[in-house]
Amino acid sequence: MKYSYFPGCTLRNKAKDLDDYARACAEKLGFTLEELTDWQCCGGVYPLGADEIASKLPSVRALNGAKEKQQDLVAVCSACYHVLKRVNDDMANVADIQTRANNYMALSEPYKGEAKVLHYLEVLRDKVGFDNLKKQVVNPLTGRKIGAYYGCLLLRPGSVMNFDDPENPTIMEDFIRALGAEPVVYPYRNECCGGYISIKEKEHSAALCRRITDSAAGFQADCLVTACPLCKYNLENNSELPIVYFTELLAEALGIKEVR
Amino acid sequence: MNKVEEIKTISGVNPLKCMKCGKCSASCPSFNEMDIKPHQFVTYVINDDVEALANSKSAWKCLSCFACIERCPRDVKPGKVIDAARQILIRQRGQEGLSADEIPALLDEETPQQLLMSAFRKYRR
Numbered sequence: 396m397k398y399s400y401f402p403g404c405t406l407r408n409k410a411k412d413l414d415d416y417a418r419a420c421a422e423k424l425g426f427t428l429e430e431l432t433d434w435q436c437c438g439g440v441y442p443l444g445a446d447e448i449a450s451k452l453p454s455v456r457a458l459n460g461a462k463e464k465q466q467d468l469v470a471v472c473s474a475c476y477h478v479l480k481r482v483n484d485d486m487a488n489v490a491d492i493q494t495r496a497n498n499y500m501a502l503s504e505p506y507k508g509e510a511k512v513l514h515y516l517e518v519l520r521d522k523v524g525f526d527n528l529k530k531q532v533v534n535p536l537t538g539r540k541i542g543a544y545y546g547c548l549l550l551r552p553g554s555v556m557n558f559d560d561p562e563n564p565t566i567m568e569d570f571i572r573a574l575g576a577e578p579v580v581y582p583y584r585n586e587c588c589g590g591y592i593s594i595k596e597k598e599h600s601a602a603l604c605r606r607i608t609d610s611a612a613g614f615q616a617d618c619l620v621t622a623c624p625l626c627k628y629n630l631e632n633n634s635e636l637p638i639v640y641f642t643e644l645l646a647e648a649l650g651i652k653e654v655r
Numbered sequence: 656m657n658k659v660e661e662i663k664t665i666s667g668v669n670p671l672k673c674m675k676c677g678k679c680s681a682s683c684p685s686f687n688e689m690d691i692k693p694h695q696f697v698t699y700v701i702n703d704d705v706e707a708l709a710n711s712k713s714a715w716k717c718l719s720c721f722a723c724i725e726r727c728p729r730d731v732k733p734g735k736v737i738d739a740a741r742q743i744l745i746r747q748r749g750q751e752g753l754s755a756d757e758i759p760a761l762l763d764e765e766t767p768q769q770l771l772m773s774a775f776r777k778y779r780r
C-alpha cells in the first residue's frame with residue numbers, strides 16, 4: 396500500500412527521529428510513504444478566522460497533490476495532521492472557502508476535499524491493525540510503563556478531527572499494548588501543554604506541563620509518548636520524565652532501533 | 656464594518672446562542688491568566704463592548720487548545736471569538752504581539768520550527 400506523505404517542516408529538522416523511524420517502520424510493516432513533491436509548511440496552527448484564505452493554501456496544495464495521485468495523505472506530526480484535516484473539512488463543507496481557495500489555486504479541476512487525511516497512528520490501527528502489528532514485534536517492550544500524551548491537536552475539535560473519543564481516547568494505549576508495554580492512563584493526557592505560548596511565556600507553559608508530567612509520574616509512568624514536536628519540547632523543558640516520539644517506540648519494538 | 660460585526664465575521668460565531676453555562680471557562684487551561692473569562696468574552700460581544708476585549712489580557716492568553724469548543728453544549732465556539740479579537744489586534748500595524756527583533760533571544764538549541772511557525776501565526780500578521 397502506498398500513501399502520499401506530508402512530513403512537515405519540523406520533521407525535516409529538529410524532529411528527524413519522528414520522520415526517519417516513521418518511514419523505516421512503514422517499510423517493515425508493508426506500506427510506503429511517498430513524500431509529496433513541493434510541499435510547503437502548513438503554518439503549524441489552523442487559521443481560525445473564517446475570512447483567512449491565503450494561510451490555508453499550502454495545505455490545499457498538499458491535499459490536492461494527494462488527490463491527483465489517488466492516495467490517502469498521511470501525516471505524522473500532530474500539528475500537520477490537525478491543520479491538513481481542518482483545511483480539508485473547510486474545502487469539503489464551507490462553500491465560501493472552497494470557492495475562494497479554488498479561485499486562487501486555478502487547478503485544472505477544482506479541489507473539493509476529496510483527499511483523505513490519515514494520521515500514521517490511524518494507518519497502524521485501521522490499515523495494518525494492532526493485532527497484526529503485535530505479531531511483527533521482535534523486541535516487546537515488556538515491563539515498560541508508558542503514558543500516552545495526546546495533547547489537543549490530535550483530538551479536538553472531535554467533530555472535525557474524528558480521530559478518537561476526544562474525552563477518553565484509546566488509540567495510543569492500544570498502540571502501547573501492541574508493542575508489549577503497559578499503558579498508563581492518567582487524567583491529564585489530553586490537556587494542553589501550552590503550545591506556542593512557550594515562545595514568550597515560559598512560566599505559563601511550565602505550569603501546565605508540570606501538571607501533566609506530575610500526574611503521569613503519580614500513576615507510575617516511566618516515560619511519555621507523543622506525536623507532536625512542540626509537546627515534546629515543552630514537556631522536556633519542564634520535567635525529568637523522558638518524552639519519546641511514538642515512532643521511536645515503534646522502531647524499538649520492530650527491531651529497527653536499538654532498545655534503550 | 657464596526658468592531659462587533661468584524662468579530663462576528665472573523666469568528667463566524669453567533670454569540671446569542673450562549674446559555675451562560677460556564678463550561679467553556681471551567682475547561683480553559685488559561686482561566687487563571689485571563690481577566691475576561693471565555694464565557695464573559697461571548698457576553699462582551701453580545702453587549703457590543705469589543706473595545707474592552709481588545710484591551711484585555713485574555714486575547715493573548717488563549718492557547719487555541721479547543722477544550723472550550725469541544726465542550727460547549729451550544730456550539731458557540733468561544734475560542735474562535737477570542738482568536739478573532741486577537742486577529743483584529745494583529746491585523747493593525749504596530750499591534751503585533753511579537754516583534755522580529757525580540758525573536759532570536761527567545762530561541763534555544765532545541766526550539767522546533769513548529770513553535771516558531773505557530774508563534775508567527777498567533778502573534779503576527
Ligand code: SF4
Pocket residue numbers: 402403404405406435436437438439440472474475476478768769772773
Ligand atoms: S505543523 Fe508543524 S511541522 Fe507541520 S508543517 Fe506545519 S509547522 Fe511544520
Ligand code: SF4
Pocket residue numbers: 473545546547548549586587588589590591623625626720
Ligand atoms: S499539547 Fe501542546 S503542543 Fe501539543 S498539541 Fe496541544 S498545544 Fe500542541
Ligand code: SF4
Pocket residue numbers: 672673674675676677678679680693694697726727728729730731732733
Ligand atoms: S460553554 Fe458555550 S454555552 Fe456555555 S457559557 Fe461557554 S459559550 Fe456559553
Ligand code: SF4
Pocket residue numbers: 679682683684685686693716717718719720721722723724733734737
Ligand atoms: S481555546 Fe482558548 S479559551 Fe478555549 S479553552 Fe483553550 S485556551 Fe481557553
